[in-house]
Amino acid sequence: MNANGELKKSSSExxxxxxSLYEASYLGSSGEDVLSHAMEITTRxxxxxxxxxxxxxxxxxxxxxxxxxxxxxxxxxxxxxxxxYGNEDDHNPMVLEFAKFDYNKVQSILKGExxxxxxxxxxxxxxxxxxxxxxxxxxxxxxxxxxxxxIDMVEAYMVEVEWVKRGRIPxxxxxxxxxxxxxxxxxxxxxxxxxxxxxxxxxxxxHLLDPYPKLFTLAGILRLWDDLGTVKxxxxxxxxxxxxxxxxxxxxITCEEKxxxxxxxxxxxxxxxxxxxxxTPNAMLFPMINVALNTSRDCQVVYQHDDDSYL
Numbered sequence: 001m002n003a004n005g006e007l008k009k010s011s012s013e014x015x016x017x018x019x020s021l022y023e024a025s026y027l028g029s030s031g032e033d034v035l036s037h038a039m040e041i042t043t044r045x046x047x048x049x050x051x052x053x054x055x056x057x058x059x060x061x062x063x064x065x066x067x068x069x070x071x072x073x074x075x076x077x078x079x080x081x082x083x084x085y086g087n088e089d090d091h092n093p094m095v096l097e098f099a100k101f102d103y104n105k106v107q108s109i110l111k112g113e114x115x116x117x118x119x120x121x122x123x124x125x126x127x128x129x130x131x132x133x134x135x136x137x138x139x140x141x142x143x144x145x146x147x148x149x150x151i152d153m154v155e156a157y158m159v160e161v162e163w164v165k166r167g168r169i170p171x172x173x174x175x176x177x178x179x180x181x182x183x184x185x186x187x188x189x190x191x192x193x194x195x196x197x198x199x200x201x202x203x204x205x206x207h208l209l210d211p212y213p214k215l216f217t218l219a220g221i222l223r224l225w226d227d228l229g230t231v232k233x234x235x236x237x238x239x240x241x242x243x244x245x246x247x248x249x250x251x252x253i254t255c256e257e258k259x260x261x262x263x264x265x266x267x268x269x270x271x272x273x274x275x276x277x278x279x280t281p282n283a284m285l286f287p288m289i290n291v292a293l294n295t296s297r298d299c300q301v302v303y304q305h306d307d308d309s310y311l
Contacts, residue, residue: 007041015049015057018042019064026068029276030269060084071271071300075110078103156181163241172246179243180219183226189216189292196287204284217274218296224267225303228260271296 007018022042028035046065053061069077082099085091156178163170170178180186197204227234227243234242247266248259274296277289 007045015046015053015061018045018049019061022046023064023068023070026070026271027275028272029279030272032272067300067304071297073297073301074294075103075106076301153181153184153187160241169249170241170246172243172250175241175243175246176220176223179223180216183219183223185219185222185295186216189219189288192291193288196291197284216292217270217277218292218299220270221267221274221296222299224263224270225299228263229303231256231260 019042021038025035025039025042028039043065046061050058050061050065063080078099082096082103085099086096159178160182162168193204224243231242231244243266244256244259244263247253247262248256251262253259253262274289274292277285278293280286280289
């Protein structure tokens, strides 16, 4: 970039380099203004360049602009990239074969886990097998440690009931703070927190003293994406307690499309918080942070899915 923060002519003509810088910009965290600016200018230049691209590369660049790699679901991206890499003239056949083997191996494991969950669901309450008993006991053992989380969830729902009952319009901040609980994500994360981090200990429990720990940022991401995906149906039902309409009201925005774009900016801001956690020196929390990252990717892909996406 030059002294004015714009791309040099030679750089703006290197489309692959532009895409690489664009992808890297999504790894930034709050306060990294250079990466934020890079995201803005590379997005602009790439959109202009799309019409001039070789058809062979157009799809990959279009998908990159829609969902950057950092925000894509890992296994879906692996499947997509195996095909992309296989079409490259200089690909290594052995590497490609190992990639396919790895993908199929993981798929086999995931299918086995899905079969187990399906069998558990189908027989739930119908048998007295050791597996069923073990699962019931396991739930009882952890319920005491996460009891407060269920109470918080009920209280959060009651807050929303009071909003409707009294005709009160909450602030966007209050709505999001309450919504991360009612979405159920926070409760699920508390379960995962103790399952992944070797049970309940004084050391790991201290990280949940804050009712909304930063590593649970994805709950906010899910809440906002859910609103973007259901706002039309909610509006038809007469429900105006939605992040989009609350934001439009607070910022005096009359165009819903602009309101949606502002919500997307809030989502990317939460991604910046999550990115900051990815470089945390706390090795103990990293497995949980990785769960938060992958679940956020799930939200990003599922709620942006349409017939033309790679999902």
